[in-house]
Amino acid sequence: MKILIIEDEQEMRENMQNSLEREDFVVETADGYHDALSKIGVYEYDCILLDISLPDGNGLEILKELKNKEISDNVIIVSAKDSLDDKIKGLDLGADDYLPKPFHIAELHARINAVLRRKKFDGYNILNIANVSINFDKHLVFIDNNEISFNRKEFDILLYLVTNKDRLVNKSALAEHVWGDYIDQSDDFEFIYSQIKNLRKKLNTYKADIEIKAVYGIGYKLISL
Amino acid sequence: MKLLNYTTRYFAIILFVLLSIWAVIFYYAMLDEIYDSMDDGLENQKMLVIRRAVENISIEEKNDFGDGYYTLKKIKSEHANNIKDHYRDTLMYMHNEEDFEPVRLLESVFKHNNEYYKIKVITSMVEEDDLIEDLLYSLLWLYLGLIISIIFLNNIVLNKIWNPFYKLITELKNFNIEKDENIKVQQTSIEEFNLLNKQIQVLLQKSRDSFIGQKQFIENASHELQTPLAISINKLELYIENYDLSESELVQIAQVLNNLERLTRFNKSLLLLSKIENRQFLYVQEVSIISIIQEVVEDFSDFAAHKQMECIITSEENIVFKMNRDLAVILFTNLIKNAIVYGENGSLINIEIEKQEIRISNLSTQEALKKEKLFTRFYKISSKNSNGLGLAISKAIADEYDLELEYYFDERHIFKVVFPKP
Numbered sequence: 188m189k190i191l192i193i194e195d196e197q198e199m200r201e202n203m204q205n206s207l208e209r210e211d212f213v214v215e216t217a218d219g220y221h222d223a224l225s226k227i228g229v230y231e232y233d234c235i236l237l238d239i240s241l242p243d244g245n246g247l248e249i250l251k252e253l254k255n256k257e258i259s260d261n262v263i264i265v266s267a268k269d270s271l272d273d274k275i276k277g278l279d280l281g282a283d284d285y286l287p288k289p290f291h292i293a294e295l296h297a298r299i300n301a302v303l304r305r306k307k308f309d310g311y312n313i314l315n316i317a318n319v320s321i322n323f324d325k326h327l328v329f330i331d332n333n334e335i336s337f338n339r340k341e342f343d344i345l346l347y348l349v350t351n352k353d354r355l356v357n358k359s360a361l362a363e364h365v366w367g368d369y370i371d372q373s374d375d376f377e378f379i380y381s382q383i384k385n386l387r388k389k390l391n392t393y394k395a396d397i398e399i400k401a402v403y404g405i406g407y408k409l410i411s412l
Numbered sequence: 413m414k415l416l417n418y419t420t421r422y423f424a425i426i427l428f429v430l431l432s433i434w435a436v437i438f439y440y441a442m443l444d445e446i447y448d449s450m451d452d453g454l455e456n457q458k459m460l461v462i463r464r465a466v467e468n469i470s471i472e473e474k475n476d477f478g479d480g481y482y483t484l485k486k487i488k489s490e491h492a493n494n495i496k497d498h499y500r501d502t503l504m505y506m507h508n509e510e511d512f513e514p515v516r517l518l519e520s521v522f523k524h525n526n527e528y529y530k531i532k533v534i535t536s537m538v539e540e541d542d543l544i545e546d547l548l549y550s551l552l553w554l555y556l557g558l559i560i561s562i563i564f565l566n567n568i569v570l571n572k573i574w575n576p577f578y579k580l581i582t583e584l585k586n587f588n589i590e591k592d593e594n595i596k597v598q599q600t601s602i603e604e605f606n607l608l609n610k611q612i613q614v615l616l617q618k619s620r621d622s623f624i625g626q627k628q629f630i631e632n633a634s635h636e637l638q639t640p641l642a643i644s645i646n647k648l649e650l651y652i653e654n655y656d657l658s659e660s661e662l663v664q665i666a667q668v669l670n671n672l673e674r675l676t677r678f679n680k681s682l683l684l685l686s687k688i689e690n691r692q693f694l695y696v697q698e699v700s701i702i703s704i705i706q707e708v709v710e711d712f713s714d715f716a717a718h719k720q721m722e723c724i725i726t727s728e729e730n731i732v733f734k735m736n737r738d739l740a741v742i743l744f745t746n747l748i749k750n751a752i753v754y755g756e757n758g759s760l761i762n763i764e765i766e767k768q769e770i771r772i773s774n775l776s777t778q779e780a781l782k783k784e785k786l787f788t789r790f791y792k793i794s795s796k797n798s799n800g801l802g803l804a805i806s807k808a809i810a811d812e813y814d815l816e817l818e819y820y821f822d823e824r825h826i827f828k829v830v831f832p833k834p
Contacts, residue, residue: 196639196643198643198647199639199642199643199646202642202643202646202647202650203646205650206646206649206650206653209653267635267636267638267639267642268635268638269638269680269683270692271692271693271695271738272692287638288638288639288641288642289638289639289641289642289645289646289676290642290646291645291646291649292646292649292650293649340714354653355649355652355653357649357669359670359673366711366712366714366715367711369708369711369741369742369745369749370711370712370715377718378714378715378717378718378719379714381714381717381718382714402662403659403662403663403666404662404663404666404667405652405662405665405666405669
């Protein structure tokens with residue numbers, strides 16, 4: 188999987204690059220409008236992370252260019268502006284998602300994976316981890332080929348943690364992803380714990396070979412045993 | 413006091429003083445004139461009496477006025493020398509008035525056939541008290557007449573002249589810096605008012621520019637903070653992943669992360685607030701308030717359950733209102749979230765929907781909150797991880813759509829949203 192990061196802030200670019208490379212993506216970067224245009228013309232990418240406020244041009248123009256050339260790269264707009272206008276314009280111009288800065292790295296992964304899944308890449312529609320198999324499309328979870336029912340929130344949590352397998356997921360990132368943006372600050376996210384407890388119980392009962400570990404003060408990490 | 417009344421009052425005082433002084437001078441001048449002409453008359457009568465007396469062979473003495481207007485008396489020569497024409501006021505009994513009335517008297521001496529005669533001539537005099545009274549009444553009428561004329565003229569003339577001024581005041585009263593309209597001024601031929609109008613328009617334009625500039629500044633500053641925040645948060649997240657850290661090290665980094673997230677939320681709230689104020693939520697649609705409330709309650713059900721709380725929605729009928737859907741969600745999210753965060757563990761949150769009104773109430777050990785400050789920015793009830801912007805945002809949304817947002821305490825803490833009548 189090949190990803191292009193178009194971002195003018197060097198450190199921002201490096202952060203994204205580092206974390207994506209850990210997920211075995213091939214990552215290329217462009218630090219501005221012109222750099223990005225020349226790269227798009229030459230290579231194909233599975234996903235493009237596009238910062239639309241670039242010093243040497245508007246990122247939305249890049250979207251137009253992609254549309255004109257009928258390149259079906261998946262684009263996620265990354266923007267510091269969190270502007271409804273840009274979001275609507277961007278999505279109209281064919282972007283797949285809009286991620287306002289600042290974001291958690293776990294959220295970036297989740298968004299990229301969701302975009303790639305939507306494109307139905309092989310191996311992205313069904314994810315196998317240890318003896319657990321998750322069908323994203325149908326919202327089904329199998330453990331040792333037995334279908335286990337999870338409620339919506341349990342499924343969302345599991346999916347989020349699986350997407351960020353072996354990585355430490357910040358609990359506020361998890362809360363915002365599953366319960367929505369406005370859940371923020373609510374009592375230090377202690378309420379997440381009861382959902383995690385239920386999820387763990389089910390995984391235990393059906394002998395899944397994955398475990399959700401709590402990392403004190405920060406969040407959770409899903410690992411395969 | 414209105415300018416009109418103010419000038420009238422000054423006129424009244426000045427006129428009163430002027431008229432009083434004028435009345436005194438006028439009174440004495442008139443009196444002087446009256447005495448003068450009376451004395452002339454007496455002089456004339458004296459001469460007539462003397463001539464008639466002299467024409468007769470013998471001068472008939474007349475000792476009292478009786479039915480006439482003079483007396484004539486012979487005196488000794490030694491008394492005569494020091495008497496000249498002498499006018500004085502005296503009193504005399506008048507039969508018609510049955511009272512002593514003032515008369516003017518002329519005393520004189522003349523010589524006839526080596527005999528000296530003393531003559532007294534009288535004439536009835538003007539009654540001073542009557543004169544004063546008459547004068548006073550006329551003056552009073554004059555004074556009243558003048559005042560009424562002044563008030564009347566002032567009302568017509570000043571009202572007309574000051575009309576542009578009052579128009580301007582009304583416009584200023586209705587001026588709202590947050591709305592985009594300039595004030596309308598009335599064209600006038602009076603230079604001062606034109607100048608005033610112009611200066612006020614310039615002043616308002618300046619204030620609005622700086623107000624907009626400031627709002628824009630907050631928005632821009634918030635935007636600029638997003639990238640450094642993103643970099644810091646992501647760097648720490650990567651750091652935790654890349655290094656095998658001890659628990660105490662993790663705790664330290666978690667604390668830094670928590671604070672960065674707090675800063676992020678604060679920044680987002682600030683940005684949201686300035687976006688609402690900068691009217692960037694233009695898209696409006698018919699929104700079903702009850703379904704939004706149900707949605708929000710559902711989003712927070714896990715959080716509420718964690719505090720053993722429950723939200724009870726009672727509704728008589730749905731409210732459908734035209735507004736931006738995201739803002740409606742934010743408005744009710746803030747109110748319901750607050751109710752859960754500040755509500756007593758294990759208590760119920762009541763959400764009552766009635767016609768045009770929604771009441772969200774919770775129980776708390778907290779006493780009644782300060783109404784005036786509650787909706788202002790950065791007012792914090794407690795330090796429960798709050799940034800003090802939530803209710804300010806709700807208020808800004810309510811103001812945007814002319815909703816009433818109120819708080820009151822009636823055993824429970826109640827937030828009431830009233831929708832305008834359709």
